[in-house]
Amino acid sequence: MPRINVLLVGSPYIVGEETALINSLEGKRGEPRLRPPDPTESGFLGKPTAVINVEVVAAAPVILRAHYEGREPIIEKYFCVTGDVERPGLYRKPLTVQLDEFLGEAGAKDVKAVFVGGVSSGLAHSSKIKVRLTPEDTRKLGVFIGPGVIIALSNKRCIVDTMLEVMKFFSHESCGRCEPCKLGTRELVDILERVREGKASLDDLRWAESVAKTMMETSLCGLGMSAGKVFLDALNQFRDEFEEHLRGVCRAGVCFR
Helix, strand or coil, X not given: CCCCCCXXXXXXXXXXXXXXXXXXXXXXXXXXXXXXXXXXXXXXXXXXCCCCCHHHHHHHHXXXXXXXXXXXXXXXXXXXXXXXXXXXXXEEEECCCEHHHHHHHCCECCEEEEEECCCCCCEEEHHHCCCECCHHHHHHHCCCCCCCEEEEEECCCCHHHHHHHHHHHHHHHCCCCCHHHHHHHHHHHHHHHHHHCCCCCHHHHHHHHHHHHHHHHHCCCHHHHHHHHHHHHHHHHCHHHHHHHHCCCCCCCCCCC
């Protein structure tokens, strides 16, 4: 058996990015590297490195066994369900489970939207959640399963207020190395605060949309790209609620009473 080394690395959110993780393992600051080269060319200590999630490694024997037995593999995954649900917790489900039925099992009611794969993956309107949680189906939805975190939002939640908290998180976790992410997340926080207070304009929303697109296209790593994407998900699917806030109206009754 080959030796397995277990190491503790820095805890910032950005260390989940593979090159930032490699930097942390090498004792350096946990921040993303410029590419090329990719880790498969020059990774840990300059050697070709495969960065693979433990859950993927655990699924490999299941897939290989099913292949040699001539049958389709049944892949199960742990999902962390939270948000506006009566029974939050950790669920083990096959990837063929349907999202809306899964949320019903967890006690979600009056669903407005769902973060599928956590806030970094994307936001789906409740009208679009009758899909299976397979990689193929979630990709068509414009999200990815990622770590399996599912956050349900009910209609009692204000989408503007929710996105403000999400952008504050991204701004706090940004390593600050690249300007699109560092400045972009701060700009989105500033605009969302004005939207929530009813002090923004349509021009502000257009500018925020432009900032988010720039973040997606030019950020060094997935954090800035994800922050831009999830903002656009919210704006494109709930634009009416954003524009209502410009007139001092919050249909959820969170920002204005």
